[in-house]
Amino acid sequence: MGIVFTGAVLQQLGLIEVGLLLEIGEQYRRRWWLAPLITPTGAALYAVALPGSVLYILAGLLFKHFYATVMIVAGGVLGGMGGYCFSRFMSARARKRLEALKAFAVLQKHGDFSTLCAYFPNFPSIINYGAGILNIALPRFIITTAFEGERIELFD
Numbered sequence: 001m002g003i004v005f006t007g008a009v010l011q012q013l014g015l016i017e018v019g020l021l022l023e024i025g026e027q028y029r030r031r032w033w034l035a036p037l038i039t040p041t042g043a044a045l046y047a048v049a050l051p052g053s054v055l056y057i058l059a060g061l062l063f064k065h066f067y068a069t070v071m072i073v074a075g076g077v078l079g080g081m082g083g084y085c086f087s088r089f090m091s092a093r094a095r096k097r098l099e100a101l102k103a104f105a106v107l108q109k110h111g112d113f114s115t116l117c118a119y120f121p122n123f124p125s126i127i128n129y130g131a132g133i134l135n136i137a138l139p140r141f142i143i144t145t146a147f148e149g150e151r152i153e154l155f156d
Contacts, residue, residue, distance in 0.1 A: 025058070025061060025062050034062075035063065035067065038055050038058065038071055038075070039071045039074050041055055042056055042072075042075035043076075043078035043079035044079070046076065046082070046083065047083050048082075048083075055075070056072045056075060056076075076145055077145045080127075080141070080145040081141075083125060084129070084141055087129040087131075088133065088135065089132075095135075
């Protein structure tokens with residue numbers, strides 16, 4: 001909703017021409033390489049905690065709902081796994097010190113599916129990195145990430 005409002009304001013101010021942008025998007029939509037490029041590029045951005053959502057907004061505008069949803073969920077899961085694996089690898093040496101902390105045990109105990117789902121929409125990068133550091137089970141993390149990506153796609 002915010003994007004539509006911002007686009008309308010920018011068009012009224014004469015800063016952009018939405019019709020021209022849609023024409024350009026329509027031309028690129030027909031190029032074979034755009035769809036396979038959006039998912040891994042967005043995933044790479046998510047993996048390093050950079051905003052990749054603009055690519056997924058583009059996917060939602062240019063492609064049919066089913067294909068856009070697949071691209072968004074796949075990119076979110078791949079990007080989340082990238083952050084998870086990166087943080088797990090980088091925290092391996094510090095794990096002994098971290099495990100001695102009482103807060104670490106509390107956080108690890110509360111790494112269940114429902115807790116991850118509760119925090120995911122607000123803090124995706126923190127959850128991606130934190131799940132790797134806390135050694136949350138990878139299948140649970142992947143399912144939560146896919147579920148949250150689908151939920152965000154359907155209800156936003």
